[in-house]
Amino acid sequence: MTAQWAEVVRSVAKTERLLVALDFDGTMAPLGDEPMAVRALPETAAAVARLAELPDTTVAFVSGRQLADLRVIAAHDDRSPIWLTGSHGVEHWRPAAVAQPVPDQAAAGEEVSAAALVEEAQRSVEGIDGAWVEPKAYGFALHTRLASPDDGARARSGVDAMVAERAPEWRRRTGKDIAEYTWRHEGKDAGVARLRDETAATAVLFAGDDVTDEDALRSLREGDLGVRVGDGETAASVRVSGPLELAELLTALADARAS
């Protein structure tokens, strides 16, 4: 059950140390056909910039994108105050004034077999109109946004069967016109837990639009605020219609926290 948000936003704004953790695709930015061409709406970007300037307020993007791609589409540079968690909770970037997390040791064997699986997935969708494979830091994503429903289903079942045979231990997740296969099993819940610890947040606002965001939304605690962007089943207590209404909500949060 979701609710109107004005009152709950004013309530979470009163917390001592606030973490505002936001998904990127479909949340900060509308979805598009070409993933690397996507950018935040000016309205969401402006609201986030205001929040990030407030005292005792941390803003983070928590994305399924690999970190390098997230930094490009978020127009993020080394002076940015925005914390980043990429690859569904596995990769981390922190502002210069904050201790940088120690990067994971690469698992060389997994990387080699991942590269082979990416190639096999690419071969398996060759000739299927609109289906393509995005190599990622810990596996790959199969995109079917531009495929017909039948072609999308055919691409997914071919790749599913290949991964089930070659790497049954990999995590499979689905999202909007996407299926992702990764040898790391973390989810956005792990990313948010880490951010909560590092910032000693007394409350968390998390907003997201897709199935993978539900890992984080389900992990929220009493006093936090979960926001679902758009339709779909959710554990969030509040729903907004899309990124533009999310920008209104974040602006109201900034107003309330600044006053």
Ligand SMILES: O=P(O)(O)OC[C@H]1O[C@H](O[C@H]2O[C@H](CO)[C@@H](O)[C@H](O)[C@H]2O)[C@H](O)[C@@H](O)[C@@H]1O
């Ligand atoms: O966790 P997110 O920040 O929401 O990232 C999830 C995936 O986003 C990208 O795919 C989605 O957005 C694309 C661009 O709008 C769209 O074309 C695609 O249909 C969506 O599924 C990205 O390409 C993936 O790597 C991310 O995991």
